[in-house]
Amino acid sequence: MSAALAGRRLLVSAGPTFEDIDPVRYLGNRSSGKMGFAIASVAAERGAEVTLVAGPVHLATPAGVHRIDVRSAAQMFDAVMGALPCDAYIGAAAVADFTPRAFAGSKLKKVAGTDTLTLELVKTRDILAEVAAHALRPALVVGFAAETDDVATYARGKLERKRVDLVCANRVGVGATGFESDDNALLVLGPGGFERALGPAAKTELAARLLELVAERLA
Numbered sequence: 001m002s003a004a005l006a007g008r009r010l011l012v013s014a015g016p017t018f019e020d021i022d023p024v025r026y027l028g029n030r031s032s033g034k035m036g037f038a039i040a041s042v043a044a045e046r047g048a049e050v051t052l053v054a055g056p057v058h059l060a061t062p063a064g065v066h067r068i069d070v071r072s073a074a075q076m077f078d079a080v081m082g083a084l085p086c087d088a089y090i091g092a093a094a095v096a097d098f099t100p101r102a103f104a105g106s107k108l109k110k111v112a113g114t115d116t117l118t119l120e121l122v123k124t125r126d127i128l129a130e131v132a133a134h135a136l137r138p139a140l141v142v143g144f145a146a147e148t149d150d151v152a153t154y155a156r157g158k159l160e161r162k163r164v165d166l167v168c169a170n171r172v173g174v175g176a177t178g179f180e181s182d183d184n185a186l187l188v189l190g191p192g193g194f195e196r197a198l199g200p201a202a203k204t205e206l207a208a209r210l211l212e213l214v215a216e217r218l219a
């Protein structure tokens with residue numbers, strides 16, 4: 001196994017976040033964590049010192065990886081910021097964009113005579129954008145973009161808006177790639193019109209190919 005990332009510190013986020021509504025309900029998403037765990041695993045095999053910030057997933061910790069488990073977007077934010085500095089941050093987590101304004105201490109009840117329930121949501125902090133703007137900004141900041149349509153256009157928008165070095169776009173909501181599956185297809189975008197299509201392939205294979213791009217940029 002090549003040691004292309006020997007001595008490099010990589011920080012990877014993976015999985016969903018769960019935003020609690022009350023003691024029994026939460027807002028979540030379909031991320032299984034497989035994509036981020038594959039990146040952490042392959043990076044450790046290639047000699048990197050890897051910290052993996054994981055949302056609630058059912059996956060074993062890859063060999064040699066330091067894992068920090070979190071539940072909410074706010075906890076993921078704190079864990080990622082607390083793990084800086086590093087050489088590269090790879091944000092593969094599906095972080096909630098919104099969280100309930102208030103946590104209800106007891107289970108929400110149906111109200112007689114009302115057929116609707118209104119939940120007020122507030123924006124979460126954008127971990128990726130804040131890592132990219134941080135005083136301890138890693139040399140390389142890599143984001144993901146989960147899109148249902150117009151993948152390249154929206155992903156290039158994220159690259160520019162969030163001021164990151166690479167964005168890995170993947171289509172979600174169609175076919176057997178993206179969320180939950182063992183396979184995926186990535187369109188990696190970078191500044192100056194850089195574009196590289198990876199896959200469809202197993203997430204471990206895509207992780208290996210993405211980490212080649214990362215290693216080249218850290219060299």
Ligand code: PMT
Pocket residue numbers: 013014015016030031032033034035036073091092093094095096097124125126127128129142143144145146147158170172178179180181
């Ligand atoms: O976990 P799997 O089942 O293997 O599925 C993999 C995946 C589809 C979840 C993964 O490949 C992926 O696309 N992850 C990013 C999903 C996502 O939240 O995309 P986004 O377009 O909403 O966010 C763009 C980027 O901003 C992401 O790097 C995300 O981590 C980051 N972000 C978003 C919101 C927020 N509050 N903080 C963030 O850091």
